[in-house]
Amino acid sequence: MNAIPDWPQQQLRGHPIEGRRYRCREFFEREWEGMWTRVWLLLGRESEIPNPGDWQREDVGPESILMVRQQDGGVKAFYNVCQHRGNRLVHEEKGSVRRFVCKYHSWAFLPDGELNFAPDADDFPQGDPCGRLRLESLPCEAFAGFIWVNMDPNCGSLQDYLGPVWHDWSRYGLETWKRYVALTTTVPCNWKVVLDNFNESYHVPTVHRIVGDPAERRRMHSGVDTDRRNTRFDLSDEGHNRMIMPGGYAGASLNEDGSVGEPLSSILHEWELDAADFKDRPEATREALQEAKRRLGPARGYRHYEKMADEQFTDAFHYTLFPNFAVSLWADGFHFLRARPHPTDPEQCIFDNWWYASQPEGETTPVRTTAGIVERDHECEHETFKLGERSMGRTIDQDLAIFPSQQLGFRSRGYKRAYLAGQESRVGRFHELIDDYIEGRR
Ligand code: FES
Ligand SMILES: [Fe+2]
Structure with missing residues (x-):
């Protein structure tokens, strides 16, 4: 049973997503007046x-x-x-x-x-x-x-704007979480290039390819099942998107002999489970982990576990909040990705990559972030740098390598419009919403 309910189904209009949306100054200005100043x-x-x-x-x-x-x-x-x-x-x-x-x-x-x-x-x-x-x-x-602002003096409440996201996130106690990574850079692409990317996982097997066993190629080593057939895709009435991938599966990290591999075996060990017990039934690790975290978490200082649903202990919850904020939310990690428009140039954007972690009482183990392992007492300074001057973590670097290349393609008269897969429907929805704002339907 899912304690986290599905969001309502949405009808997409399927209108064309053309290259000019990413480079044309006039569109950039209409987007600013019609959308950015009203969200x-x-x-x-x-x-x-x-x-x-x-x-x-x-x-x-x-x-x-x-x-x-x-x-x-x-x-x-x-x-x-x-x-x-x-x-x-x-x-x-x-x-x-x-x-x-x-x-x-x-x-x-x-x-x-x-x-x-x-x-x-x-x-x-x-x-x-x-x-x-x-x-x-x-x-x-x-x-x-977080502090949220709206340039529309007549806007509705933030809670109404966030809709079901408000309820999902309220379970984590995020206001007490601390920041461990804060990196900002300017990227030579329109801000929507970044959001398009975080609105689909179709690129994952290509851009974040795992070299080696072909059977592993569709899956990542994070213990998350990235197969679209096992993924929940949700679009909210308010315009936000959610993607939930089941996690804690040994299938994502099985050794050649069928035993549970890393990092899942270490995670099991941390929660007093023995990887060897799951050799012939790796699919059972998800439920076992959920049960162990539910039982042991609060006494270990993980107070927020008391409010969380079972899926939230193991699964990958990815959100894109309209218009410009993408989040991967784990039981103890909040991966914050944001793209802001450049002040004047539609072909550039400001990209932020931050990581927050929960603060269980008495916990001293370092924090595992996308940009590496960070000591828990480390005070994180915000770093702004030129693209390529330092890494943002392997996965984000891989995404960043594509963005400027796609922007170049958008300048070509040889590119007419996007041809979207079903699993890219969040991209379509995102663009429809921008147009709804520009054309006064929202
Ligand atoms: S004091 Fe601010 S512009 Fe004159
Ligand atoms: Fe990616």
């Missing part, structure tokens, strides 16, 4: 700004947003722009202030947005601007420890 965007992290006056800046396309901790403990979001003559207020990533002071004429804004000082305040024919002008604010909410 909830995941931008900040509450733990980055614990004290009143702490702030964090994140940019999306041409906009720059400040998220600021208030005296009452809440968070407010403002456009990062001075209300005098439009200078960008801050250029750093984060900080702490008593007032934001503009570097042009020294106007100073309090953390709640109010203008509190302007030189020669008596020299304004329209009246003293102090107490009268404020930083322009925008709707802002917190969920799962």
Whole structure:
């Protein structure tokens, strides 16, 4: 039985996805006005700004947003722009202030947005601007420890926007999870190239190919069954996608003699199970792991296990949140992937690859992330670098190698439109939704 219910079926229109969507400036601008300025965007992290006056800046396309901790403990979001003559207020990533002071004429804004000082305040024919002008604010909410903003002043609630994702994620206690990897780079491709990729697993056997035994080629060594026939694909009414692959199967990592291989045998051992017991019935490891985690987890400090469904202990839950956020959610790991549009160029995007891990009380073992193993007490700094200067982890590097190449193809008059497989229906749905926003249907 699935404790995690299916999402409703969706009808796709199947309209053409042409190359111009990825390179044409006019489409880029329509997308900005019609879609980006009307959706909830995941931008900040509450733990980055614990004290009143702490702030964090994140940019999306041409906009720059400040998220600021208030005296009452809440968070407010403002456009990062001075209300005098439009200078960008801050250029750093984060900080702490008593007032934001503009570097042009020294106007100073309090953390709640109010203008509190302007030189020669008596020299304004329209009246003293102090107490009268404020930083322009925008709707802002917190969920799962993240700060989300919406540029539409009349937007609905974040919970309504997230729909069933809200319920799935509420079980993990994500607000307490800590960040262990935070890597950002600029990629020479449109932002949708990245999201298309995370909206399908059809590329997995090719791009993330495992060299060796042909029988292994359709599967990955992570203990996850990537066969589309065993995968659940879901599209939500709100426009988000979910893909669930069964995990904990020894079939994904059997040794030649039929015994359970790595990493599954180590994982079984961690949960007091003996891999040898599953030699002739590898398919039983999934349920055995679920049972062991349910029984042993909470006492070992894994308090969030109390709320989780059995599948969430073993299976791979991949989400793409409309429009630009892809997440792989494991029982103790949150792999965060995001693509933001470039301020001016449709053929570039900003790509983030972050990893968060749960914080069981007393747990000291290092955290296994996609970008390597990290000591648990390691304070992660955000690193921005040029593409290719360092690795983002093998799997992501493999995806990144394709993106610029596909963007080049989108410039060709020899490419008419995408021809999608059934397992790529999330790609189709993603593009239909963008058009729904642009054309005013949402
Ligand atoms: S533009 Fe900011 S003080 Fe003048
Ligand atoms: Fe991939």
